[in-house]
Amino acid sequence: MNWGYGVNLRGNIQLSKETNKLTILDLIRKSKTPISRADITRITGLTNPTISSMVAELMEENLVVEVGLGETIVGRRPILLDFNPGGRAIAGVVIDYPGVTIGITDLGGKILVKRPIDVNLAGGARPEVILQKIGQELKAFIEEWEMNGPKIWGTGVALTGGVNGRTGICIESRSLNWINVPVKELLEPWARPPLHVANNIRCMILGEKWFGVAQDEKDIVGIRFGKRVGSGIIIDDNILEGSRGMAGEIGHLTVDPNGIECFCGNRGCLRNYVTEDSILARLHLLAEGGDEQAKLLLTKLKSIQPGFMLKFLKRIAEDGHELSERIISDLISNLGFAIANLIKSFNPTMVVLLNEDRSFAESLAEEVILKVDPLVELLSNLSVNIVAGQLGEDAHMVGASALALDSIFKTSMV
Ligand SMILES: [Zn+2]
CATH class of the missing domain: 3.30.420.40 (ATPase, nucleotide binding domain)
Incomplete structure (x- = not known):
């Protein structure tokens, strides 16, 4: 079994008992299959009596449970341990x-x-x-x-x-x-x-x-669109904060220098193409200018729950609604530009599309990939997966x- 942790705690006897206990719990939690006390000894380098007493404490706290016997070639079959997510x-x-x-x-x-x-x-x-x-x-x-x-x-x-x-x-x-x-x-x-x-x-x-969707990744970029826009960046398992905690605030990232005017004073900021509020503002402007399709669309959108407007626009775009086609095409292109820039900046192994509606994010993934691919082509060693988030509105x-x-x-x- 390859754990990939390379951890040895024997040299860390000064670590507190709580840290060792948490480490053992984390090992059991991360193990894809139940694990024996001998496995834990081998991986951590801690002594058998230490493992036994800490596992006993974790079982008493209901955080670890025994789930049966493992296989062995010789000797007694080991008791297997599993994490109990209901313990706390x-x-x-x-x-x-x-x-x-x-x-x-x-x-x-x-x-x-x-x-x-x-x-x-x-x-x-x-x-x-x-x-x-x-x-x-x-x-x-x-x-x-x-x-x-x-x-x-x-x-x-x-x-x-x-x-x-x-x-x-x-x-x-x-x-x-x-x-x-x-x-x-x-x-x-x-x-x-x-x-x-x-x-x-x-x-x-x-x-x-x-x-x-990103459980096996250490370097991840999440990009949110729809109700709001922004990104969350995890590098080497740590969330990137920035000096004041503002890293990843990409709403005003320029994706089109000649694009739509933004309230921040610049043109072509990402938020104007990927958030519901901005798209509504754009439709209001068109309607005020006499665009009948925009007026009709605004009436229809009144009955759509926040967070689900883009999905509705995509559906009618697929039925040939021209204005929605333009909006969705802009959404995909500009998400693509932003993602390509994030990939080049942070070199993640995975980019996750975050939206309240999981099926909508899934429906966009393929087209977004087609936009991003040529933009990072020369950097093909960046090798990155672009996928929809799994958690949807529970996220x-x-x-x-x-x-x-x-x-x-x-x-x-x-
Ligand atoms: Zn702006």
């Missing part, structure tokens, strides 16, 4: 204009319960007031859960806007109208520690890495959970 749970908070959702997942990224909370982000209330209300709801929710469910092991918060993940400060969120809001500090008293806050696109791509909550788990397991040595 993670609390998640998704703050994504216009609403807030709180939820609980197991350690395998399965959403066990989630519900929207009654807080109006559009009402103009101060962020401290909003976050206090979220905190109160979260505390009650966690206490109610823990009366019967497994203990909460940590809390992840996925927030729309620029967040410095190291400090948990929301630097700027245009849709929430927040600037320099200490989200972590304000929510921490109400939550189960550790609490981590990140931009929701970073959470989405972490979710794909932990539980979705935010599962991503918040992945954010908490990523921090918990960061101290593991594997």
